[in-house]
Amino acid sequence: MRIILLAAPGAGKGTQAEKLSEHFGIPTISTGSILRRNIQEGTELGKLAKKYIDGGNLIPDEVMIQVMQDRLSQPDCEKGFILDGFPRTLPQAEALSASDIDVDVVLNLEVPEEKIIERLSGRVECSKCGATYHIVHNKPEKDGVCDKCGGGLVTRVDDQPETIKSRLDIYHTQTEPLLAYYQEKQMLRTVEGKEEIAETTAAVLNALED
Ligand code: ATP
Ligand code: MG
Numbered sequence: 001m002r003i004i005l006l007a008a009p010g011a012g013k014g015t016q017a018e019k020l021s022e023h024f025g026i027p028t029i030s031t032g033s034i035l036r037r038n039i040q041e042g043t044e045l046g047k048l049a050k051k052y053i054d055g056g057n058l059i060p061d062e063v064m065i066q067v068m069q070d071r072l073s074q075p076d077c078e079k080g081f082i083l084d085g086f087p088r089t090l091p092q093a094e095a096l097s098a099s100d101i102d103v104d105v106v107l108n109l110e111v112p113e114e115k116i117i118e119r120l121s122g123r124v125e126c127s128k129c130g131a132t133y134h135i136v137h138n139k140p141e142k143d144g145v146c147d148k149c150g151g152g153l154v155t156r157v158d159d160q161p162e163t164i165k166s167r168l169d170i171y172h173t174q175t176e177p178l179l180a181y182y183q184e185k186q187m188l189r190t191v192e193g194k195e196e197i198a199e200t201t202a203a204v205l206n207a208l209e210d
Helices: 013-024 031-041 044-054 063-074 088-096 113-121 161-175 177-184 199-207
Strands: 002-006 028-030 083-086 105-110 123-126 132-134 187-193
Touching: 002 013, 002 177, 013 028, 013 083, 028 031, 028 063, 028 113, 031 044, 031 063, 044 063, 063 088, 088 177, 105 177, 105 199, 113 123, 113 161, 161 177, 177 187, 187 199
Parallel strands: 002 083, 002 105, 028 083, 105 187
Antiparallel strands: 123 132
16 A cells, blocks of 8 residues: 655644554655654755754755655565655655656545644654654643653744744645645545544545545
8 A cells, every 4th residue: 555645734644644554564654754863863964954844944856856766665665655744745746656656545634724733833742753742632641751762852843833834834835736636646535634633543544445
């Protein structure tokens, strides 16, 4: 199964990607995690990415396309994968269509904008393993500490209010056109991102079975 997950930033795409990954036994390829890991490790890619991410901007298409071509050709992707965060622009989608990778389905997770802003504003992330939590809706057992690895929880720089606004604007102008692009190819399925994480997962699995 090769799945693209599409959603506005903060719609809970990453969380659903992890659930699907467990369910199907295939890896989640999250562009955000790849980029943040590179930033932490101070690689060339990380240095370049940091400038864009901290300002709430997208990494240039040609860079992202190259990174993903390399990643998707790794052996662990042979049985399938879940794409979280790629493609995010039409040129990225076109590059993927032109490659020899055949995607089966594009899942659009739809969440109202008020909800997205509320979620992003309360999101914290483990500085060690990248697991995400919400200070109200998905609290860790102990405030400020990661359940999984004990690392410290922090607010991402790009989750500051001004940056959130810019990320949403970019989503509307750059990423939303992909819905029509994949609709046209009859690959698109839309699921409502509900209150409860488990409810959304059930709806997502249901949409994938049809
Ligand atoms: P969430 O993870 O809650 O959905 P998000 O999707 O905005 O939020 P990430 O996917 O973690 O966040 O991505 C963080 C940043 O990395 C983006 O704001 C963008 O700058 C950059 N980025 C990630 N994927 C891409 C991509 N495909 N093309 C260009 N830039 C990207
Ligand atoms: Mg993401």
